[in-house]
Amino acid sequence: MEDRSSPHSHQISGAEILIRCLQEEKVKFVFGYPGGAVLHIYDEIFKQDAFKHILVRHEQAAVHAADAFARATGEVGVALVTSGPGATNAITGIATAYMDSIPLVVISGQVPAPAIGMDAFQEVDMVGITRPCVKHNFLVKDVKDIAATIKKAFYIAATGRPGPVVVDIPKDITAHFAKFEYPASVEMRSYTPIMKGHSGQIKKAVKLLLEAKRPMIYTGGGVVLGNAAEELVQLARKLGYPVTNTLMGLGGYPSTDNQFLGMLGMHGTYEANMAMQNCDVLLAVGARFDDRVIGNPGHFFSKDRTIIHVDVDPSSISKRVKIDVPIVGHVKSVLAEMNELLIAETKAPDAGEIKSWWQQIDTWREKKSLVYKNSTDVIKPQYVIEKLWEVTKGDAYVTSDVGQHQMWAAQYYKFDKPRRWINSGGLGTMGVGLPYAMGCQLANPTAQVACITGEGSIQMNIQELSTCHQFRLPIKVILLNNRYLGMVRQWQEFFYENRYSESYMDSLPDFVKLAESYGHVGMNIVNPADVEGALKGAFDMKDRFVFMNFITDQTENVFPMVPNGKGLSEMILAGEE
Amino acid sequence: MKHIISLLMENESGALSRVAGLFSARAYNIESLTVAPTEDATLSRMTIVTSGSEEVIEQIIKQLNKLVDVVKVLDLNDGRYIERELMLVKVKATGIFRDEMKRMCDIFRGRIIDVADGSYTIEVTGSSSKLDAFLEALDKSAILETVRTGASGIGRGDRILKV
Numbered sequence: 097m098e099d100r101s102s103p104h105s106h107q108i109s110g111a112e113i114l115i116r117c118l119q120e121e122k123v124k125f126v127f128g129y130p131g132g133a134v135l136h137i138y139d140e141i142f143k144q145d146a147f148k149h150i151l152v153r154h155e156q157a158a159v160h161a162a163d164a165f166a167r168a169t170g171e172v173g174v175a176l177v178t179s180g181p182g183a184t185n186a187i188t189g190i191a192t193a194y195m196d197s198i199p200l201v202v203i204s205g206q207v208p209a210p211a212i213g214m215d216a217f218q219e220v221d222m223v224g225i226t227r228p229c230v231k232h233n234f235l236v237k238d239v240k241d242i243a244a245t246i247k248k249a250f251y252i253a254a255t256g257r258p259g260p261v262v263v264d265i266p267k268d269i270t271a272h273f274a275k276f277e278y279p280a281s282v283e284m285r286s287y288t289p290i291m292k293g294h295s296g297q298i299k300k301a302v303k304l305l306l307e308a309k310r311p312m313i314y315t316g317g318g319v320v321l322g323n324a325a326e327e328l329v330q331l332a333r334k335l336g337y338p339v340t341n342t343l344m345g346l347g348g349y350p351s352t353d354n355q356f357l358g359m360l361g362m363h364g365t366y367e368a369n370m371a372m373q374n375c376d377v378l379l380a381v382g383a384r385f386d387d388r389v390i391g392n393p394g395h396f397f398s399k400d401r402t403i404i405h406v407d408v409d410p411s412s413i414s415k416r417v418k419i420d421v422p423i424v425g426h427v428k429s430v431l432a433e434m435n436e437l438l439i440a441e442t443k444a445p446d447a448g449e450i451k452s453w454w455q456q457i458d459t460w461r462e463k464k465s466l467v468y469k470n471s472t473d474v475i476k477p478q479y480v481i482e483k484l485w486e487v488t489k490g491d492a493y494v495t496s497d498v499g500q501h502q503m504w505a506a507q508y509y510k511f512d513k514p515r516r517w518i519n520s521g522g523l524g525t526m527g528v529g530l531p532y533a534m535g536c537q538l539a540n541p542t543a544q545v546a547c548i549t550g551e552g553s554i555q556m557n558i559q560e561l562s563t564c565h566q567f568r569l570p571i572k573v574i575l576l577n578n579r580y581l582g583m584v585r586q587w588q589e590f591f592y593e594n595r596y597s598e599s600y601m602d603s604l605p606d607f608v609k610l611a612e613s614y615g616h617v618g619m620n621i622v623n624p625a626d627v628e629g630a631l632k633g634a635f636d637m638k639d640r641f642v643f644m645n646f647i648t649d650q651t652e653n654v655f656p657m658v659p660n661g662k663g664l665s666e667m668i669l670a671g672e673e
Numbered sequence: 674m675k676h677i678i679s680l681l682m683e684n685e686s687g688a689l690s691r692v693a694g695l696f697s698a699r700a701y702n703i704e705s706l707t708v709a710p711t712e713d714a715t716l717s718r719m720t721i722v723t724s725g726s727e728e729v730i731e732q733i734i735k736q737l738n739k740l741v742d743v744v745k746v747l748d749l750n751d752g753r754y755i756e757r758e759l760m761l762v763k764v765k766a767t768g769i770f771r772d773e774m775k776r777m778c779d780i781f782r783g784r785i786i787d788v789a790d791g792s793y794t795i796e797v798t799g800s801s802s803k804l805d806a807f808l809e810a811l812d813k814s815a816i817l818e819t820v821r822t823g824a825s826g827i828g829r830g831d832r833i834l835k836v
C-alpha cells in the first residue's frame with residue numbers, strides 16, 4: 097500500500113483536491129466507472145453531493161454521455177475512468193469528441209507513480225495512447241500540481257477550438273496531501289487562442305459579400321460550438337442570402353426558414369450542393385471543408401469563386417481548399433462585427449442579381465430531392481422521422497447513431513435551434529446514440545429526447561439500457577430496423593454489384609423483450625398506419641423510457657448521394673439509380 | 674522544397690513526442706529533428722528539417738503552432754538564415770588512404786579528432802549540403818562509420834526567435 101502520510105491541519109488528499117476542483121468548475125455530472133486506480137477518488141465522491149456521479153455500464157458510454165452533455169449545454173463534459181482497461185475503453189469516446197471539437201475533461205486513474213513503466217497491473221501509457229486524439233493531455237506527477245492542472249485542463253478544453261483534454265493521475269498522488277488552492281485564472285505563454293478577427297479582413301469580407309452576384313453562406317459546427325446562431329441569423333436575414341449547414345452545423349440556422357437550402361454534401365439537397373458549386377462568393381463560417389462536404393476537390397475547383405473563411409483554428413483555413421479571405425477568430429465576435437458594419441453600410445446588395453440567383457435556386461428546389469415514395473404496406477424510414485418531427489413539434493433533442501438512419505434524421509427532422517442535433521460526424525462512431533441521449537436527458541430532465549438508431553448501432557452500447565433505468569431517463573428510442581447495416585448495404589448495392597458481404601443483421605434480439613427485461617417499455621411497429629399513434633403514445637409516457645422497434649423497408653437508400661470521388665453537382669437522385 | 678523550421682517549446686516531458694507524433698500522424702516528411710534546452714531552462718529549442726509543397730509547409734507551421742506546448746514557431750526559409758550540422762566520420766587510414774584522408778579533411782576544413790592505427794575520426798561542421806559533399810568526395814570503401822547531428826538553424830542579423 098502506498099504511504100498516506102498524515103496531513104498537516106490545512107492539507108487534504110489529492111483525491112479530495114480533485115473533487116474540490118470539479119466543484120470549483122461547477123461540474124454538475126461526472127460520468128464514470130470505478131476501479132483500483134481511482135478508488136481514493138471514488139471514496140471522496142461518496143462523501144460529497146456537489147455533483148452527481150452517473151454510473152455507466154461501459155467506459156465508452158461514459159465519455160459519449162459526457163460529450164453529449166457538452167454538446168447539449170455548451171459546458172465542459174467530465175468523465176472519470178480507471179487505469180488500463182478503463183482507460184482504453186474510453187479511447188473511442190475521446191476520439192469521437194476530438195473529431196467534432198467537443199470540450200471534455202477526461203480523468204483517468206494511473207498506477208502509482210513508482211510503478212509506472214514496470215508493466216504494473218492495469219498499466220497503460222494513457223498519455224501516449226491518447227496523444228493523437230486529444231487537444232492536450234497531462235500526467236500529474238505531484239499532488240501539488242493537481243489543482244493547477246485541472247484548471248488548465250478545463251481552460252484548454254473550452255477555449256479556442258474546443259476539444260477533449262485527458263488528465264492522467266497516478267493512484268499514490270490521489271493519496272498524498274497538499275494544501276488546496278484553486279487558481280483564479282490561467283496564463284499560458286504557449287496557448288493564447290485568438291478571439292477577435294482582423295478588422296481589415298472583416299471589412300474586406302463585407303465588401304465582397306455586398307458585391308456578390310451569386311452569394312452563398314455555408315456554416316458548420318463552429319457556429320453551434322461558438323453559440324453564434326443569433327448572429328448568423330441576423331447576418332443572413334440582413335443580406336437575404338441562401339444558407340446551407342453541414343451535418344454538424346444543423347440548427348445553427350433555422351431549417352424551416354425560407355433562406356435555408358438544407359444540408360449540403362454527400363447526402364445534401366440538390367439545391368444546397370448546386371448553390372455551393374455555382375456561387376461566386378462563398379462565406380464559410382466554422383466549417384472545415386470536409387471531404388464529405390465538397391466532394392471531389394478537383395471538381396469543386398473547376399468553378400471560380402471567392403471564398404471567405406471564418407474559423408478560430410488557423411489550421412482549418414486553407415487546409416483542403418485555398419481561401420481568399422481568411423479570418424481567424426471566434427465566430428460570435430466576427431459575425432457580430434460583420435453585422436455592425438452592415439448596419440452602418442449604405443451600399444446594398446444588387447437586388448436584380450440576387451433575385452435572379454434566387455430564381456436559379458428555386459429551379460434547383462423544383463427537383464424536390466428529398467421527396468420519397470411513401471407506402472401503405474411497409475414503413476418508410478423517412479416517414480418515421482417526419483412524424484417524429486410533427487409529434488415532438490420540432491422541439492426535441494435528437495441524437496443519432498451512424499448509418500442511413502443518421503442521414504434520414506439529418507434530412508427530415510427540421511432543426512430550428514442549435515444544440516438539438518447530437519451526432520458523431522467526424523469519426524462516425526456507431527454506438528453513440530444511446531449514451532448521447534443519456535447526456536442530453538440529464539442536461540434537460542424535462543425535455544423530449546429521441547435517439548434515432550439502427551439495429552446495428554444500438555447493439556454497440558445496448559448495455560446502457562441499464563443505466564437509463566437506474567437514473568430513470570425517459571428517453572425515446574426510435575429504432576429504424578432494416579435488418580441491415582444499411583449504409584454498408586447501400587454502398588455494396590451501388591459500388592459492389594449487390595454483393596452484400598457481411599452487411600445483413602441476423603439473429604437480432606426481440607427488442608421489446610430486451611427493453612422490458614431492463615424495466616422499460618417496448619413496442620414493435622410494423623404498419624405505416626401505426627407510426628404516428630405509436631410515437632404519440634410513447635411521448636405521452638413522459639416518465640418512461642420507451643424503445644420503439646420500427647420494422648422499416650429493407651431496401652430503402654439515402655438520396656441524394658454524391659458518390660465517392662465525384663463532384664458536388666454529380667449527385668445521384670432518388671429514382672435515378 | 675526543403676524547409677528548416679525552428680521552434681521553442683515548454684521543456685516538459687512528452688513535448689518531443691508530441692512534435693514527432695504530429696509528423697508521423699499527418700504523414701509529413703521529417704529529414705532531421707534536433708532538440709536541446711536553451712539558456713532559459715524552461716524552454717527547449719528544436720530544429721526540424723522537412724520538405725513539402727508550400728501548402729504542406731503552411732499546414733506544418735499551423736499544426737505545430739496548435740500544439741499546446743509549443744511557444745513559438747519560425748520558418749527559417751522565410752528570411753536569411755544560417756544552418757550548421759556536425760558530422761563525425763570514421764575513415765580507413767591505411768596505405769594510400771592515410772594521406773588522402775588528411776588532405777580531404779583539410780579541404781573541407783574538418784579536424785581529425787581521433788587517430789588510431791588503421792583509422793581517423795574526422796569532425797566536420799557546415800551546412801547539410803556541405804556534409805553531403807564531403808561524403809561524396811570520399812572513397813566509399815574508406816568510410817567505416819558516420820554520425821550526423823541533424824541541422825541546427827538560426828536567423829541572420831536581427832531575426833531572433835525568443836520568448
Ligand SMILES: Cc1cc2nc3c(=O)[nH]c(=O)nc-3n(C[C@H](O)[C@H](O)[C@H](O)COP(=O)(O)OP(=O)(O)OC[C@H]3O[C@@H](n4cnc5c(N)ncnc54)[C@H](O)[C@@H]3O)c2cc1C
Pocket residue numbers: 195196197256257258315316317318319321322323341342343344345359360361362363364381382383384385386388389406407408409412425426427428498499502503520521522523524525583
Ligand atoms: C455516414 C456519414 C455521412 C456524412 N455525410 C455528410 C454530408 O452529407 N454532409 C455533411 O455536411 N457532413 C456529412 N458527414 C459529416 C462529416 O464527416 C463531417 O463531420 C462534417 O461535415 C464536418 O462538419 P463541419 O465542417 O461543420 O466541421 P466541424 O467538425 O463541426 O468543425 C467545426 C469547425 O469550426 C471551427 N470552430 C469551432 N469553434 C469555433 C468558434 N468558436 N469560432 C470559429 N470557429 C470555430 C473549428 O475550428 C472547425 O474548423 C457525414 C458523416 C457520416 C458519419
Ligand SMILES: Cc1ncc(C[n+]2csc(CCOP(=O)(O)OP(=O)(O)O)c2C)c(N)n1
Pocket residue numbers: 497498499500501502524525526527549550551552553554576578580581582583584
Ligand atoms: C464503430 C463503427 N464500426 C463500423 C462502422 C462502419 N459503418 C458505418 S454505417 C454502418 C452500418 C450501420 O448500421 P445500422 O446501425 O443498422 O444503421 P443503418 O445504416 O441500417 O440505418 C457501419 C457498419 C462505423 N461507422 N462505426
Ligand SMILES: [Mg+2]
Pocket residue numbers: 499550551552576577578579580581582
Ligand atoms: Mg440497420
